[in-house]
Amino acid sequence: MxxxxxxxxxxxxxxxxxxxxxxxxxxxxxxxxxxxxxxxxxxxxxxxxxxxxxxxxxxxxxxxxxxxxxxxxxxxxxxxxxxxVPSPPQLRPTFPWLQPRHLRWALHPALHLALSVPIGAGIACLALRPAIFPSWETIFWSDHGTVVLLTWAALAWLTTGLHELTHLVTARAAGVPARMSLGTRLQFLVAQTDVSGIWLAPTRTRVTVYLSGIAVDLAICGMALTWAFIVGPNPLTSWITLIQALRLANQLLVFMRTDLYFLLQDVSGCRNLYGNGAAYVRGLLRGRRNTLAVLPPRERVSVRLYAMLQSVGTLACLAFAVLVTLPLVVTLIAHSVQDLLGAEEPWAMAEALVVLALVIIPDLLWARAWWRRHGRRVRQAVAAVGSALRARSEINDRYEMR
The missing domain is CATH 3.90.930 (Outer Surface Protein A; domain 3)
Structure with a gap:
């Protein structure tokens, strides 16, 4: 054969x-x-x-x-x-017209050195004058909350797109057909770039792809801080600095699949740190302690340590979603609906509609992305429950007939 x-x-x-x-x-x-x-x-x-x-x-x-x-x-x-033999289809890349030969520069060490200039300048400016880092009060530059929210959303999605495009460009330079999409990490809606084909690349290339988005975020933040140091703070630089700082902070949540998680996975020598950690925790909950026996000995310690972080971080995130995020979203929707129904001027009605859209649309996108990823398992679980209930009903009917 x-x-x-x-x-x-x-x-x-x-x-x-x-x-x-x-x-x-x-x-x-x-x-x-x-x-x-x-x-x-x-x-x-x-x-x-x-x-x-x-x-x-x-x-x-x-x-x-x-x-x-x-x-x-x-x-x-x-x-x-x-x-x-049936097999998964080839990954349909985003922007297929971008060819590796056009993007070799993205992996050149000279570009990495160039990015270090604004990053270093921003750190130096912040060290010399810490007051240039914006406070939350500085972002409310308009009396209209809707304008503030729209500005935040526009800048956040713009910089997010640039972050993911950087991953795509560096991966494509390495010959990987990367694809950008929306996805979910627990309760968060995220933009993501599938660069799974990078597994075969050398270590330096893999690390470059993992950290390219963070490097661009740091460079943008550094330029905003440098501008604020030289010219003085303004709403735009304050917004950009805060958005980039929040994105960088989110990268530290390595109990989810962030960029730093993939770096941690690679450095630890594990091939599926997230999946193996989750399987280990599920095994412990079911009374099985040998779930790591199939892994090489060098991976077991890393998976055990990561599983602890994964469990604590996931529970903390879900608790935050239930205790803080959900009540806040419900309150915003309720107030917006109330303002919309009681609005007497077109501007007030428009503000209420914008707030509703900015709150509801991301949630709908999250639900769609979550269902696309988990819908099949949900349907299988519902079908299994339905089959069990029907079987139980048939047994009861037979018993009653006797």
Whole structure:
């Protein structure tokens, strides 16, 4: 039996090899014998021939049927005996007209050095005159709350788009078909860029892609602080500084999949720190303590420590959502509806409608992104509950008939 693979790339990772598809972001970790088996299969050898060859050269009797089945499930196998194997589709990149050859400059060390100039200038200006860092009062530059909210929303989404575009550009420069989209992290609506294909890139390139957005945020914040130091604070620089500072603070919430989380995952040598941490906590809640046995020993300590941070951070975020965010949103909606119904002037009515839109639209986008990610599991759970209730009803009916 012969096996044909999709276009694969490889990278050594400790004692194992990362093998996968850059175009779909699907990867597996295999030992040396597994990589040799893939190489031999790629040369057109049959499964039995490869098994015998491995046994002769390495002394390992690899169950190639299960091995190929696992690779097929991971989406790496294209055909078996000439028959196509269903696999995940290729990632549809954002801005496909951006080609790696156009963006090589994004990975050049000279650009990284250039970004350090505004960052260093901002830090120096803030150290010399701490008062240039804006307080919350400075952002309320207009008596109309609607104008303030619109300004905040416009600048926040503009800088967020620039942040994600930076990830996309650096990933595309490395040949990864990155894709931008909206997603969710707990109760937060976030813009995100899928750069999963970067797994095969060298360490320096991976770190550059992970930190590129943060570097641009720091550079923008540094320029705003420098302007405030030289010319004096103004509403625009105050807004930009606060928005960028908040975004940088959010990156520290590594119990979610922030940019710094991916850096932490890479530095710790773990391949799925978030997923393994969550699985470890679920195992403990169910009374199972051996959920980490499948992981290499070097990953287990990191996963245990991360699982503690993940649990505490998730609970704190959800508590904040229930105790602070939800009451605030309900209050804003209630007051806006009240103002809308009682408005006598067009301007007051417009203000109420704008506030409602700024509160409700992000929540609707969050719900849509959450359902797109979790809807299938919800439908399966509802179907399972429905089946159980129907089965119980049938048993009760039979009992009553007796």
């Amino acid at each position: 012969t096996v044909a693979f999709h276009r694969l790339g490889v990278r050594r990772d400790g004692d194992e090899w990362i093998v996968g598809r850059v175009d779909s972001g699907d990867f597996v970790a295999v030992p040396e014998e597994g990589l040799l088996a893939i190489r031999l299969l790629q040369q057109g050898m049959g499964i039995e021939q490869v098994r015998v060859r491995l046994l002769e050269e390495t002394g390992t009797d690899l169950d190639l049927d299960d091995f190929v089945a696992d690779l097929s499930e991971a989406g790496l196998v294209a055909e078996v005996e000439g028959h196509p």
